[in-house]
Amino acid sequence: MAQDGFVLVSRESQITKNSHTVSPVQSLQYEGAHDYLAEIASFVDNQSDKLWSLNRFIHRNPELAFKEFKAHEALTKFMRSRPERWQVTSSACGIETAWIAVYDSGRKGPAVSFNVEMDALPNIGHACGHNLIATASLAGALATADVMSTHSLPGKVYVFGTPGEEGYHGGKIQLLNRGAYDKVDVSLISHPSILNNSPFVRTTAFCRLEVEFFGRAAHAANAPWQGINALDALVASYNSVSMLRQQTQPNDVIGFAITNGGGDATNIIHAYSSAVCTIRSSSSSRLETLVDKVSACFDAGAQATGATVKIKVIKGYKDHVPNMCLASSFAKHWSSLPDPYPVGPELRADEREYTYVKASTDQGDISHALPSVNVSFAIPAGPEKGGPHSADFEKAAGTKWAFDRALRVGKGMAGVAVDVLTKDGFLDTVKEEWRERFGVENQF
Ligand SMILES: [Zn+2]
Ligand SMILES: [Zn+2]
Numbered sequence: 001m002a003q004d005g006f007v008l009v010s011r012e013s014q015i016t017k018n019s020h021t022v023s024p025v026q027s028l029q030y031e032g033a034h035d036y037l038a039e040i041a042s043f044v045d046n047q048s049d050k051l052w053s054l055n056r057f058i059h060r061n062p063e064l065a066f067k068e069f070k071a072h073e074a075l076t077k078f079m080r081s082r083p084e085r086w087q088v089t090s091s092a093c094g095i096e097t098a099w100i101a102v103y104d105s106g107r108k109g110p111a112v113s114f115n116v117e118m119d120a121l122p123n124i125g126h127a128c129g130h131n132l133i134a135t136a137s138l139a140g141a142l143a144t145a146d147v148m149s150t151h152s153l154p155g156k157v158y159v160f161g162t163p164g165e166e167g168y169h170g171g172k173i174q175l176l177n178r179g180a181y182d183k184v185d186v187s188l189i190s191h192p193s194i195l196n197n198s199p200f201v202r203t204t205a206f207c208r209l210e211v212e213f214f215g216r217a218a219h220a221a222n223a224p225w226q227g228i229n230a231l232d233a234l235v236a237s238y239n240s241v242s243m244l245r246q247q248t249q250p251n252d253v254i255g256f257a258i259t260n261g262g263g264d265a266t267n268i269i270h271a272y273s274s275a276v277c278t279i280r281s282s283s284s285s286r287l288e289t290l291v292d293k294v295s296a297c298f299d300a301g302a303q304a305t306g307a308t309v310k311i312k313v314i315k316g317y318k319d320h321v322p323n324m325c326l327a328s329s330f331a332k333h334w335s336s337l338p339d340p341y342p343v344g345p346e347l348r349a350d351e352r353e354y355t356y357v358k359a360s361t362d363q364g365d366i367s368h369a370l371p372s373v374n375v376s377f378a379i380p381a382g383p384e385k386g387g388p389h390s391a392d393f394e395k396a397a398g399t400k401w402a403f404d405r406a407l408r409v410g411k412g413m414a415g416v417a418v419d420v421l422t423k424d425g426f427l428d429t430v431k432e433e434w435r436e437r438f439g440v441e442n443q444f
Contacts, residue, residue, distance in 0.1 A: 037333055040143040040414045044407050051135055052403055058131040059398045062120030065164035068097040071118035075161055084145040093178040099161035103145040109155030110427050112417040114141040115162045115189040128388050129192035129397035132406040136190045139410025144417040155421045158184055168316045170362030176369055186420055187366045190375035190409045194387050197347045198355035199327035199375045204280040205287040206316035206360040211298050214308040217271040227269025228306045231262040234273040237301030244293055251282035252290055284318045320364040323371035325430045326416055333415030337408055344378025371434045377409045
């Protein structure tokens with residue numbers, strides 16, 4: 001997930017090494033499913049060595065989007081070896097590196113799910129920390145299945161190996177469109193950063209505009225009036241977009257790249273030019289408005305010069321809208337879990353404020369299709385204090401400390417899943433919130 005706009009906090013201020021003053025037993029005395037949290041925590045701690053091996057393997061073998069062959073092999077092999085007896089499907093839904101594992105209690109009940117991301121970035125490896133996402137989701141899913149088994153709880157746990165989050169082809173969207181989530185009630189995932197500890201994460205919606213201008217070549221000195229200048233059309237459009245940026249909203253971002261300025265010689269009127277825009281905004285509906293405004297700038301460039309414009313809008317990812325019932329459940333569990341070496345601002349159990357992140361994820365599309373939580377968790381920054389998509393973060397994502405943070409997230413997510421499976425009326429409330437949210441205009 002691309003992250004922009006971080007405010008950096010010194011490492012010293014993030015570390016409170018003596019804060020582990022509450023005993024695990026005391027901290028886990030809580031109502032409802034918190035009775036299960038001690039079991040979850042103990043189970044995950046017992047799986048730590050196995051999960052660390054997988055985490056390290058994925059981190060040390062970075063693979064690009066939709067080419068996560070080693071991760072796919074290692075993770076499906078791991079799930080097949082588990083004592084909980086998961087039904088594992090490799091290359092699920094016709095996607096080579098997607099996989100699905102299902103733990104079925106054999107009795108009808110809620111279906112909870114965890115998404116496992118696997119892909120890395122070109123040249124800088126796991127600089128987005130997707131190895132930690134995999135770890136947290138695996139820990140959460142395994143612990144949930146263990147609690148189900150121990151207490152004979154009805155329902156199912158799904159784990160989706162979701163390829164290709166980076167870029168704009170969205171493995172989760174492809175799985176969603178092919179029906180993988182049809183029988184699932186809730187979707188849980190997390191993402192590492194260097195600052196936030198929050199399950200209330202809202203990400204931006206984005207799309208990509210590919211624009212081409214078609215003009216007419218002519219001799220630039222002898223008969224320029226016979227030409228139509230595609231470069232001028234592009235420059236006029238660029239200036240219009242620059243002016244539009246003054247009137248956009250705080251969460252709007254318009255990235256602009258000229259991919260072909262047109263022409264190879266100064267004495268030819270440029271017959272062709274092209275550009276790409278990446279447009280982000282806080283909601284999918286706002287994004288549509290912004291796309292119209294940017295498109296108008298390109299139309300204006302074409303009209304002013306007589307060039308023809310072709311605008312191709314390529315769908316990116318929708319904004320992530322957290323389910324506040326699920327997120328609040330996570331906040332309670334997270335706050336109850338002991339952490340000897342916490343990082344970043346601690347989350348309050350009663351917190352319900354959105355955390356806005358100017359990044360995009362295909363989990364956003366999932367959140368529009370079913371109740372979702374995308375927990376942001378802080379890991380200790382590297383020496384350069386680099387956030388996601390930096391070489392520094394790649395190193396930070398491979399540390400044992402970051403791994404331990406991911407395990408804590410996994411425990412919290414398992415707490416949420418067990419709430420869904422055990423708390424009377426909880427899933428109904430979760431679904432009601434989702435229906436209210438998406439049954440009306442998605443605008444805040
Ligand atoms: Zn990411
Ligand atoms: Zn990323």
